[in-house]
Amino acid sequence: MNDPARNAPIGMLDVAPDGTVRDLNPAARELLDFGGADPTDEPIDAVFPQSVEARVPRFFETSTDRERSFDAYYPDLDRWLDVSLVPDGNTVYLYLRDRTEERRTERQLADARGDVDRLTVTSELIADVLGELVAASTRAEIAETICAQLGETDLYEFAWVGERAVGSADLVMRAAAGADNRTLDRIADELDGDGRVPERRAIESGEPETVQSLGEADAVPEPIRRAAFADGVQSLLAVPLTDGESVHGVVGVYASDRDAFSERERRNFGIVGEMAGFAVTAARNRSLLSADTVVELTFSLTDADAPLVAAAAETETSLSVTGLVPDGDRLVCYLDAEGDAPGAVERALDGETVLGTRTVADHDDGGSFEVLLDESTPLGQLVGQGATLRSATYDAGEGRIVVELPPEAEVRRIADAFSRAHDATVVAKRERRREATTVGEFRDALGDRLTDRQENALRTAFFADYFESPRGSTAEEVAEALGITGPTLLHHLRAGQRKLLDEFFETTD
Amino acid sequence: MGAGTDEADEDRPRALVVDDEREVADAYALRLRGLCEVETAYGGEDALRAVEDHEFDVVLLDRHMPGLSGDEVLERLDEGDFDGRVIMVTAIDPGFDVLDMPFDDYLCKPVDREDVRAAVTHQCTVLGYEVLGDYFGVESKRRVVEAELSTEERASHEEFGELQATAERLERRARRLLGDAADALDDFDAIGRESE
Known part of the structure; x- marks a missing residue:
């Protein structure tokens, strides 16, 4: 091999047509990882690294008279080589170029x-x-x-x-x-x-x-x-x-x-x-929002065993429920009576399901009572099913009870169960939007009810920590701040608090 | 796709190495040289074509390939009539047994020479005994039919011809899969035929 070939930047082998390696340059020695081994005079298929297609050995096994060029991967070298086999008379020149870098770049x-x-x-x-x-x-x-x-x-x-x-x-x-x-x-x-x-x-x-x-x-x-x-x-x-x-x-x-x-x-x-x-x-x-539609049911109750129906009939008095507070297994019920003397109504309210009565107010033409009812009473049963009482009035042996049920409630089941348990029928059913009250609306409504003096008294007392426990200021101190007497302050406060709670609990007078 | 050139590979099990990374596929193929006749496919579609063209005993299937993935190739093989074993080559080794896995074994990359050879040998042995069982079944049936027919009748008898061809094919396959361990075949052959 002459000097230009020996110093060439590409690998070069001089191989006999029968595959015997005659000579190779240092570049080829390096590319093929020969290290110190000497491949000269060895058959090419013994010294050339293996590849899947084994095209170099195959070239020498078959015809060596036509030029061949290909790329191949040599796993043992972990190298891609561009191989050219160039026959020239009694010699086959094998040129090698490293293509690994390009291949990897292509892949990336x-x-x-x-x-x-x-x-x-x-x-x-x-x-x-x-x-x-x-x-x-x-x-x-x-x-x-x-x-x-x-x-x-x-x-x-x-x-x-x-x-x-x-x-x-x-x-x-x-x-x-x-x-x-x-x-x-x-x-x-x-x-x-x-x-x-x-x-x-x-x-x-x-x-x-x-x-x-x-x-x-x-x-x-x-x-x-x-x-x-x-x-x-x-x-x-x-x-x-x-x-x-x-x-x-x-x-x-x-x-x-x-x-x-x-x-x-x-x-x-x-x-x-x-x-x-x-x-x-x-x-x-x-x-x-759509859950704001509620179902309103109106029942007609003619059950003579129902204590409020019975009391209204016996005393020929109109009764109406003004408030209802569930309290464990009983109801605390507030009633207004119109007509007969309240004492008679109170006496007429008896039976096992009436747990107690108390007169709250007594006038000539009527009065207000507190009645404790058992949960087995018609009102108790409805409230127990998740109903909200809108109104209940009793007159001449008949009660009219209006309740609201949430939309997910099983309206039919509740109505059927109630009608079966008591002498009652559904007389009206309608869906309506529940009134959602915003904070702003609440404040406006309250503002309409409170007088300026009441609002001032409440505001001052509030900010003076009069409502804190223990009190931050005494009634006298707040009164002094407002330039009024103590009793006047208490009068304004009580009136203001009642209006505030009225609006909050939505009771109407 | 490259075919092994070693003549001696003809009597060895046939393996197909599938990996979209040519470097990986070629490396595994060389590691299996001498153990089996190896072909390589550099993608899922290539792999399916190769399986259609040749009978393979074991397929080494790279799981994550662009285009048709290893799992998709496996699905297609299961739908077709491929009856060889599949070793999935995965990126992870969670250490699971393969009892309820859809493949027969898995190897985690990078796979060294001894591991891949051991895994392929194991699958060839399992498949070999399966094929051997099939062979015994078909061959027994063939002998029964043979005993009932005269020499002239055998030549034109359709069922006998099919049994004969199947038995020969199974015997060849069992022998190449089991190598020396296929001695059971010689014992079976040594049992005198009923008609003779």
């Missing part, structure tokens, strides 16, 4: 292109989810929208949405989409059991969390880890559905690729979680 470029493509696709996907979320109006729709979009793309294996019940840590699977697999089955099992699903951490932290290698994640229950490994589901992105401080639920997105969720994707999905959380809040509020 392809990987990076793949990453960019994936990010583009996920960004579009996220935009789609956000767009659809805007249109979703119920919680079921929100969950299904997210699942359908994330579970059915080729990017991910499956997705599920878990929702938390209000005031509870328990998760309920609201929707799931994607490949049928055992991982999802095991997650469902875990929700029925201890609920230690891999999404827990995201719910606790309120931040999107990733698990890169489910099979090896010790915190994940083994049945789920095994299933994930069997299914080839490797990574998880858990996105909490958040609205401010509250976490309504979580989306679990599962992928086969360990690196499916980059930091950027984690952030982008965080936005999906916030948007969905906001949507869940909105949906909940909508259904709470």
Whole structure:
């Protein structure tokens, strides 16, 4: 081999057509990792490194008269070589160039292109989810929208949405989409059991969390880890559905690729979680607003055993209930009587279910009583079923009782049970909106009732810590502040407090 | 895709190494040289084509490949009539047994020479005994049919022809999978045929 060949920057071997190595330059010696070994006079298939296709030895086994060029990977060298076999008369020149660097760069470029493509696709996907979320109006729709979009793309294996019940840590699977697999089955099992699903951490932290290698994640229950490994589901992105401080639920997105969720994707999905959380809040509020419709039932009660019906009939007096306070297994009931002397009404109120009576006020044409009724009385039974009493009046052997039931109550069952237990029929049923009173409305209404002096007295006494215990100021001190006498202050305070409580308890006079 | 050139590989088990990283696939292929006849496929689609074209005893399947993943290839193999064994090459080793896994074994990357050879040998042995069992079943049936037919009848008898071909195919496969351990075959052959 001449000097230019010996000093060439590429590897060069001089091989006989029968495959015997005659000579090689230092570059070839280095590329082929010969080290101190001397390959000269050895057959090429014994000294040339192995590759899967073994094209160099095959060249010498077959015809050596045509030039050949190829790239090959040599695992033992961990090197890609560009090999050229050039026959020249009684010699075959074998040229070698290291292509490892280029090959690896190409691969990195392809990987990076793949990453960019994936990010583009996920960004579009996220935009789609956000767009659809805007249109979703119920919680079921929100969950299904997210699942359908994330579970059915080729990017991910499956997705599920878990929702938390209000005031509870328990998760309920609201929707799931994607490949049928055992991982999802095991997650469902875990929700029925201890609920230690891999999404827990995201719910606790309120931040999107990733698990890169489910099979090896010790915190994940083994049945789920095994299933994930069997299914080839490797990574998880858990996105909490958040609205401010509250976490309504979580989306679990599962992928086969360990690196499916980059930091950027984690952030982008965080936005999906916030948007969905906001949507869940909105949906909940909508259904709470609709819960403001209540069912109002009016009963006609002609049961002679009912103490109030009986007392009204016996004394030919109109009775009306002005207030009702459930107190354990009895009711404290306040009644106004019109007509006969109150003493007669009080005497007429007897029987096992009347636990006590007391006259509160006594006038010529009537009075007010306090009556303690057993829970087995008609009023007791209705209140026990969750009904709110609107009014109850008793006249000439008949009672009219108007109650409100919340929308989720089983109206028919309650009405039937009441009619069966007592001599009663439903005479009216209607749905109406419950009046929601805002703080502002309450203040306005109260302001209309209080005189300026009453409001001043209350405000001053309040800020003077007169209502604290122990009192911050005495009545005399507050009175002095206002330039009035003590008895006058107490008079204003009592009047103001009564109006305040009237408005609060919605009693009308 | 490269075919092994070693003539002696013809009588050895056939393995297919599937990995989208050519360097990895080629490295495993060389590690299996001398143990089995090895082919390589550099992607899921390539792997399915290779299995359609040739009979393989063991497939070493890289789990995470772009395009068709290892799990998807496995699913397609299960749907088709592939009857070899599958060793999944995974990125992690959770230390699970493979009892209820959809694959027959798994190896965690990077796989060294001794591990991959041991895993392939083990699967070949398991498959070999399975094939041997099938062979005994078919061969017994073939002998029963053979005993009922005259030499002339055998030549034109369809069922006998099929049994004969299946038995030969199974015997060849069991021998290449079990190597020396296929002695049971010689013992079975030594049992005199009922008709003779």
